[in-house]
Amino acid sequence: MGSSQEEVTLLGASGSPFVCRVKIALKLKDVEYKYVEENLGNKSEQLLKYNPVHKKVPVLVHGEKPLAESLVIVEYIDETWNNNPILPSDPYQRALARFWSKFIDDKIVGASWKSVFTVDEKEREKNVAEAYESLQFLENEIKEKKFFGGEELGLVDIAAVYVAFWIPLIQEIAGLELLTSEKFPNLYRWGQEFVNHPIVKESLPPRDPVFGFFKGRYEGLFASK
Amino acid sequence: MADSNVVLLDFWPSSYGMRVKIALAEKGISYECKQEDLEAKSSLLLEMNPVHKMIPVLIHNAKPICESLNIVQYIDEAWKHKSSLLPSDPYKRSQARFWGDYIDKNVYNAVKRVWSGKGKEQEEWKKELIECLKRLEDELGDKAYFGGEEFGYVDVALVPFTSWFYTVETFGKLSIEDECPTLVAWAKRCMQKETVASSLPHPEQIYAFALQYKHRHGLQ
Numbered sequence: 001m002g003s004s005q006e007e008v009t010l011l012g013a014s015g016s017p018f019v020c021r022v023k024i025a026l027k028l029k030d031v032e033y034k035y036v037e038e039n040l041g042n043k044s045e046q047l048l049k050y051n052p053v054h055k056k057v058p059v060l061v062h063g064e065k066p067l068a069e070s071l072v073i074v075e076y077i078d079e080t081w082n083n084n085p086i087l088p089s090d091p092y093q094r095a096l097a098r099f100w101s102k103f104i105d106d107k108i109v110g111a112s113w114k115s116v117f118t119v120d121e122k123e124r125e126k127n128v129a130e131a132y133e134s135l136q137f138l139e140n141e142i143k144e145k146k147f148f149g150g151e152e153l154g155l156v157d158i159a160a161v162y163v164a165f166w167i168p169l170i171q172e173i174a175g176l177e178l179l180t181s182e183k184f185p186n187l188y189r190w191g192q193e194f195v196n197h198p199i200v201k202e203s204l205p206p207r208d209p210v211f212g213f214f215k216g217r218y219e220g221l222f223a224s225k
Numbered sequence: 226m227a228d229s230n231v232v233l234l235d236f237w238p239s240s241y242g243m244r245v246k247i248a249l250a251e252k253g254i255s256y257e258c259k260q261e262d263l264e265a266k267s268s269l270l271l272e273m274n275p276v277h278k279m280i281p282v283l284i285h286n287a288k289p290i291c292e293s294l295n296i297v298q299y300i301d302e303a304w305k306h307k308s309s310l311l312p313s314d315p316y317k318r319s320q321a322r323f324w325g326d327y328i329d330k331n332v333y334n335a336v337k338r339v340w341s342g343k344g345k346e347q348e349e350w351k352k353e354l355i356e357c358l359k360r361l362e363d364e365l366g367d368k369a370y371f372g373g374e375e376f377g378y379v380d381v382a383l384v385p386f387t388s389w390f391y392t393v394e395t396f397g398k399l400s401i402e403d404e405c406p407t408l409v410a411w412a413k414r415c416m417q418k419e420t421v422a423s424s425l426p427h428p429e430q431i432y433a434f435a436l437q438y439k440h441r442h443g444l445q
């Protein structure tokens with residue numbers, strides 16, 4: 001069993017929303033850790049050893065034990081360090097938190113990403129429509145609440161860091177209006193509050209380098225068209 | 226917690242639905258099972274799962290829980306009196322969740338593409354499926370169950386797909402037992418449990434369903 005005193009290492013990539021989720025969770029729990037920036041174009045031996053199945057970041061290594069998949073890692077962090085709970089204690093509320101976190105992964109991340117980084121126009125439009133539909137569900141879920149977790153950050157807020165930081169970034173690159181205050185007032189408001197939360201602020205990557213990186217990708221994609 | 230108000234919206238050939246049935250059986254929970262017609266979904270289903278409009282949905286005391294592994298975790302947490310499905314150690318729990326997620330991302334799709342596909346595409350998916358099953362077989366190792374000595378979460382996540390093996394083998398012209406003997410032995414071991422045997426349809430029934438499905442959708 002991993003004791004709270006054992007060494008914690010996070011293998012990550014600064015532009016990754018999934019890595020950011022883990023950073024937020026670790027910061028929320030006030031856990032000290034060593035961060036290793038991976039070059040995803042040239043993955044380290046360590047990464048391949050610790051995540052042979054997916055070969056992706058984030059990977060958390062606690063003691064000698066590796067963990068992969070951001071939401072799995074966040075739940076592990078919540079169960080290992082008991083301060084500032086990330087998941088609620090009630091089983092039904094926990095089920096809702098897990099449902100919406102998975103929803104973000106299944107229905108928002110892919111569709112919104114493909115709304116930008118797809119060359120085929122028809123395919124892109126299909127993804128835009130799907131992204132809008134999914135964001136509407138999230139809009140209806142946040143309503144007037146300060147955070148998805150209530151007064152404090154919870155699992156869904158952490159999962160939704162992609163929505164708060166990455167969607168505005170990539171939509172700017174593409175000149176697309178996906179998440180706006182007109183279309184999704186509650187979600188937009190939540191996003192603003194979220195990125196300014198002290199814990200989140202310290203965990204987000206600096207915007208310009210990430211913007212530059214994805215803009216380069218975008219231009220490269222369309223240049224070869 | 227009272228067992229009196231538990232309803233499962235299900236579609237009998239669904240491996241996802243079977244997962245929930247196994248979990249409910251493991252906990253000894255009595256429930257009402259309502260079969261859905263996926264081509265004419267009930268208003269109850271649409272009301273209880275407006276986001277995905279899919280089964281399984283567990284309705285407990287009028288409150289819906291959706292997504293099969295989410296439901297399994299809920300069942301494990303709401304009924305703690307027996308048959309713990311997830312281990313108590315956080316690291317072992319994280320591994321169980323990791324493999325549950327892996328199964329979700331890889332098995333269903335590969336299974337479907339093999340039994341409903343043909344030609345080159347089918348051949349590709351056969352390779353994918355075997356690769357995926359071999360990886361799971363590696364993870365199982367020489368343990369009795371994925372969780373170790375006790376049947377648990379990952380076993381629940383995977384075993385329903387074994388009711389589809391006969392269908393996959395027949396349409397795909399392959400032998401899963403030849404490729405993954407340890408996994409097939411594990412499946413047989415699981416089937417010796419009453420909770421599993423009573424929750425899975427007979428492979429022949431699944432085959433008949435698949436045959437009918439292919440006929441209706443012109444997928445000969």
